[in-house]
Amino acid sequence: MSDLINRIGKFKLQMDLIRGDNNEDLLKLFAKTIIMRAEYKYTKDVIEYTALSPLFRVKEAAETIPEYRVECKSIYSDGGNVDIEIIAEEIKQCLNA
Secondary structure (H helix, E strand, O other), rough: OOOOOEEEEEEEEEHHHHOOOOHHHHEEEEEEOOEEEEEEEOOOOOEEEEEEEEOOOOOOOOOOOOEEEEEEEEEEEEOOEEEEEEEEEEEEEOOOO
């Protein structure tokens, strides 16, 4: 994955999610990311991350770092096994002229 350095993105996680019982889901998310920066925002009680990940699209050279909404979904099978699907959806920025 030689283009990983160009697959950079920003996302936020609520501290409630980190403090909660879904820490195993978060471990699976962070296994697919290389955190470049993490900053706690006290007023919003979130951690803002800048990371490299194959979950993110390749960023063009002149564009700003895209922002993503990251979600972990539990998928249940008939055998009772639980798998985690990690979704990274880009948040499109609308600019008013």
